[in-house]
Amino acid sequence: xxxxxGRNAIEVVNVSKIFGSxxxxxxxxxxxxxxxxxxxxxxxxxxxGCGKTTLLRLIAGFDFPSAGEILLYGEDxxxxxxxxxxxxxxxxxxxxxxxxxxxDNIGFGLxxxxxxxxxxxxxxxxxxxxxxxxxxxxxxxxxxxxxxxQRVALARALAPQPKVLLLDEPLSALDYKLRKEMQIELKRLxxxxxxxxxxxxxxxxxALTMSDRIAVxxxxxxxxxxSPRDIYDRPAERFVADFIGETNFLKGxxxxxxxxxxTVKLASDAIVAAGFPEDxxxxxxxxxxxxxxxxxxxADASKGTVAGTLANVVYxxxxxxxxxKLDSGDNFIVRQQNSRSxxxxxxxxxxxxxxxxxxxxxxxxx
Amino acid sequence: xxxxVSRAALFEAKAERAASRRNRLLATPAxxxxxxxxxxxxxxxxxxxxxxxxxxxxxxWKFSTDAYLNFLFQQDIFDDTLQFTPDFLIIYLRSFLxxxxxxxxxxxxxxxxxxFMATRTPAQRNWWVLLITIPFWSNLLVRTLAIxxxxxxxxxxxxxxxxxxxxxxxxxxxxxxxxxxxGLLYSFLPFMILPLYASLEKxxxxxxxxxxxLYATRRQALWRVIIPLSLPGIIAGCLLVFIPALGAxxxxxxxxxxxxLMIGDLIAQQFGSGRNWPLGCAQALIxxxxxxxxxxxxxxxxxxxxxxx
Numbered sequence: 001x002x003x004x005x006g007r008n009a010i011e012v013v014n015v016s017k018i019f020g021s022x023x024x025x026x027x028x029x030x031x032x033x034x035x036x037x038x039x040x041x042x043x044x045x046x047x048x049g050c051g052k053t054t055l056l057r058l059i060a061g062f063d064f065p066s067a068g069e070i071l072l073y074g075e076d077x078x079x080x081x082x083x084x085x086x087x088x089x090x091x092x093x094x095x096x097x098x099x100x101x102x103x104d105n106i107g108f109g110l111x112x113x114x115x116x117x118x119x120x121x122x123x124x125x126x127x128x129x130x131x132x133x134x135x136x137x138x139x140x141x142x143x144x145x146x147x148x149x150q151r152v153a154l155a156r157a158l159a160p161q162p163k164v165l166l167l168d169e170p171l172s173a174l175d176y177k178l179r180k181e182m183q184i185e186l187k188r189l190x191x192x193x194x195x196x197x198x199x200x201x202x203x204x205x206x207a208l209t210m211s212d213r214i215a216v217x218x219x220x221x222x223x224x225x226x227s228p229r230d231i232y233d234r235p236a237e238r239f240v241a242d243f244i245g246e247t248n249f250l251k252g253x254x255x256x257x258x259x260x261x262x263t264v265k266l267a268s269d270a271i272v273a274a275g276f277p278e279d280x281x282x283x284x285x286x287x288x289x290x291x292x293x294x295x296x297x298x299a300d301a302s303k304g305t306v307a308g309t310l311a312n313v314v315y316x317x318x319x320x321x322x323x324x325k326l327d328s329g330d331n332f333i334v335r336q337q338n339s340r341s342x343x344x345x346x347x348x349x350x351x352x353x354x355x356x357x358x359x360x361x362x363x364x365x366x
Numbered sequence: 367x368x369x370x371v372s373r374a375a376l377f378e379a380k381a382e383r384a385a386s387r388r389n390r391l392l393a394t395p396a397x398x399x400x401x402x403x404x405x406x407x408x409x410x411x412x413x414x415x416x417x418x419x420x421x422x423x424x425x426x427w428k429f430s431t432d433a434y435l436n437f438l439f440q441q442d443i444f445d446d447t448l449q450f451t452p453d454f455l456i457i458y459l460r461s462f463l464x465x466x467x468x469x470x471x472x473x474x475x476x477x478x479x480x481x482f483m484a485t486r487t488p489a490q491r492n493w494w495v496l497l498i499t500i501p502f503w504s505n506l507l508v509r510t511l512a513i514x515x516x517x518x519x520x521x522x523x524x525x526x527x528x529x530x531x532x533x534x535x536x537x538x539x540x541x542x543x544x545x546x547x548x549g550l551l552y553s554f555l556p557f558m559i560l561p562l563y564a565s566l567e568k569x570x571x572x573x574x575x576x577x578x579x580l581y582a583t584r585r586q587a588l589w590r591v592i593i594p595l596s597l598p599g600i601i602a603g604c605l606l607v608f609i610p611a612l613g614a615x616x617x618x619x620x621x622x623x624x625x626x627l628m629i630g631d632l633i634a635q636q637f638g639s640g641r642n643w644p645l646g647c648a649q650a651l652i653x654x655x656x657x658x659x660x661x662x663x664x665x666x667x668x669x670x671x672x673x674x675x
Contacts (some may be wrong), residue, residue: 062575081580095576101593109580147448160581 007073009164009196010036010059015068015078017054020088028054030220030337031068035212036164036198043188043199045207046217052200056166059198059238060089072163077324085110088157089166092173094143094149103128103137103151109160127155130189147178158193165190167199167324171206184230204244208232216240232291238364241289248295250288250334254363257282262363264288268328269303270305273288274361292335294360297322297352304353308332310346391439423641435647453631454649458656461629464543465612468550472558472607473600475551480562481592484569486529495563498556507554510620513549514540517621524598531636541623549617554610558603567597601668609657 017029018037020360022308029051030041036042041111044052059070061082070078077085096105104125110120128134131151136144150170157165167186171179187210190197201207207214214241217226224236235241238249247251255271262282265275274288301307315338322334334354346352415433417425421577438455474520483494501509503504516522517539539545577587593600616631624631629649636646 060579062578083581083583087579091572091576093385093570093572095570097573097576097591107581108577111582112577112586114579156580226606267610351507 001112007038007069007252008035008196009038009040011069011074012036012055012059012073013066013069013071015055015058015070017051017058017063018066019064026072028219029065031059032220032222033068034225035214036220039194039196040197040212041197041210042188042350043201043207043211043302044217045201045204045214045244046110047202050217051220052217053203056089056198056200058170059164060087060166061085072246086159086160086163087166087169088162090153092158093170094153094170094173096152098140098142099136101140102112102133102144102349105141105152106155107342108156115162123159127159130158130194131155131185132190139290146173146183147182150174151185151203154189158189158195159226161193164198167197169200169202171201174196179206186210208244215359218243233360234277235289235364236280238287238289241362241364246292246335248290248292248330250290250330250332251285252288252363253285254282262286264361264363266306266328267330268306269324270279272305272356272361274360274363276363277365281365286363288359289359289364290332291357292321292333293319294336294357295332295339296357297324297334297346297353298355299338299350299352301351306332307351307353310348310350310352313346313348322352324354341351379564411647413651413653415644417644419642419643421561423455423512423637423643426642430644433644433653434643436642436645437652457627457632458629458653460613460626464546464550464614464618464628465608467547468554468611469558469604470610471551471552472555473604474560476555476562476603480559480566483559483563484566485571489569495521495560498559498563501556507616507620509552510549510617512621513545513552517545525659541625542620543626545621546618546626546628548613549621550614551652553614553617554607557606557610561602561606562596565596565602569595597668605661606665609661612657613653 012032014031014033015029016027016031019028025171029173032055044055046052048343051132054063054254058065058078059085061077061080065078068078069076072085072087077087079235097108100108103124107120110123115123119222124137124214128137131154131324132153133148133151142254150173153170170186171182175183178205183206186197186199199207201209211228213225213227214221214231216231218239224231224240230241232244235244241247242249250266250270252266252274255263255265257263259275260278261273261275264272264273264286266288272288276282297310303361306326306328308324310322311325311331312323314321314323319335319337322336324332324334326332332354410552414425416429416431418428418430418432420426432436438450440451440454441447442449479498481499482656483491488493514521518524519538519540520535523539527533531629539548548673572649573591573595574587577591578584580588591595613630614628615634619631619634622631624630625674633649636642636649638644652656
């Protein structure tokens with residue numbers, strides 16, 4: 001359901017969170033505003049310390065904002081304690097109750113809500129089936145594996161049918177294969193339950209593959225909100241481009257511009273056309289970014305947009321990375337998909353030219 | 367191949383035996399001390415309890431079960447019939463009551479304190495632990511005498527209240543059950559707080575957040591998550607308070623003024639003015655038996671609920 005406009009499940013309005021006081025005070029969140037739509041898989045993405053977990057904790061109710069409002073379907077929940085919010089959390093450490101069985105863990109929320117016993121039992125059975133853990137319902141949580149604990153944590157948080165499910169880096173403790181499996185599993189669960197998911201991660205690949213929309217955060221601020229494709233193809237800022245995927249940065253000067261496309265003269269005197277975001281008016285010295293897969297190598301150095309010497313070739317199985325030392329002194333990486341019908345191969349030391357795909361180059365705010 | 371494996375296994379078993387021998391050696395000094403100063407005296411007490419009292423203290427080497435009979439019965443002065451005299455039993459029951467009340471109140475006071483300590487920053491926690499252990503730096507006798515000075519008729523509390531005009535006559539607190547209870551609470555509270563703190567300090571407070579997140583109010587989170595997970599500390603604290611409180615000697619002696627006896631004083635009396643060593647030995651063994659029985663049921667009832675992990 002990419003970019004399907006709908007009701008807003010959560011609206012974060014000008015929220016700030018300041019920890020400590022006096023000299024030692026730190027703004028973990030700085031007047032952040034974001035709207036999260038109903039039934040959407042929304043990801044808060046950023047490096048550690050960017051404030052993404054703080055924002056999640058504010059929505060969950062473990063911390064309270066220093067300023068601003070958090071609306072759940074229009075109602076301000078910021079002053080409510082966590083047990084009065086129809087929002088549940090999957091913790092990074094899972095935080096399963098070690099003195100209870102799997103089934104008791106899953107039923108805990110419903111029990112606290114005062115639901116009748118038979119209803120709890122039925123719901124627990126349903127959740128166990130949903131996360132494929134029926135066989136282990138009477139085990140203690142210390143007797144099951146990490147991946148199984150992960151499923152129990154999910155089932156426990158989903159059992160009370162929250163309006164919004166918060167997930168705090170839930171996959172970070174799993175090994176690579178299990179993580180891939182759980183990514184698909186999470187998407188399936190979100191689809192089947194129709195619950196709004198807010199997912200926190202520092203893993204850009206995870207964010208790109210799972211999310212309907214992503215908010216990229218850095219230093220307590222949200223830099224860009226958009227679909228994975230938006231974020232990847234049209235990053236609004238240099239930080240976003242740098243954090244998500246690999247990017248080549250080239251210095252240049254704006255020569256002329258018209259309706260979203262500027263003509264830029266690069267350091268190597270090459271002239272390229274580069275797009276730029278609507279809300280940005282580039283002038284003079286700018287940075288042009290090019291994704292490694294939006295560029296190609298050609299043997300004829302004189303015909304390329306830029307030219308250089310091939311320094312290194314790194315084989316990755318699915319693709320090959322060519323590290324080029326440009327004549328202007330910058331480094332540039334070109335990625336080529338490998339195929340059986342052997343594309344032209346280049347040897348280190350060769351003089352090569354680089355060409356950009358249409359719309360491959362963009363100008364970004366620093 | 368098999369030969370190599372079996373030889374390796376043999377070597378491993380040998381190494382294991384050697385290690386276990388070494389470890390036994392490490393415990394030997396402590397075991398010797400426990401043997402000489404713990405087990406041996408206990409055996410002497412056991413033997414003495416089945417002997418006859420000598421008129422001026424000590425024992426006569428004649429087998430007798432009088433000590434145990436005298437615990438509940440007394441010989442009539444005029445004929446040989448035994449009469450049920452519950453005096454000792456009453457002292458025992460009162461001591462148990464004191465110990466139970468001490469344990470319960472210590473738990474009620476100690477748990478919030480330990481919880482408060484465990485939720486401070488690590489640096490602050492160390493200071494709190496230090497503060498809790500400060501009473502151990504001075505002698506129990508001195509501290510008990512200090513309480514005496516605070517609660518006696520011309521003591522701090524009564525003088526203050528009379529000076530303020532709240533009361534006209536001093537409230538008698540010293541040499542009452544209240545004084546003993548106060549002294550016991552004061553002496554044993556740290557023994558409750560420290561194991562509770564040790565347990566709560568290890569508690570993963572994210573579990574409390576998880577409980578709150580799943581609609582548990584603070585009270586529900588306390589009963590369903592915090593208390594079950596700190597049960598090992600609760601059990602340890604209760605044992606550390608109950609057992610010594612039951613056998614307390616100095617506190618009831620000073621604050622109870624010898625009027626309100628507890629088991630400890632009763633036993634001491636038999637070896638002093640009572641001059642009935644066998645009876646004192648029997649009383650000590652009966653106390654030990656009672657504690658062991660109580661412990662058995664307590665541990666059996668609580669250990670099933672304890673989860674380590």
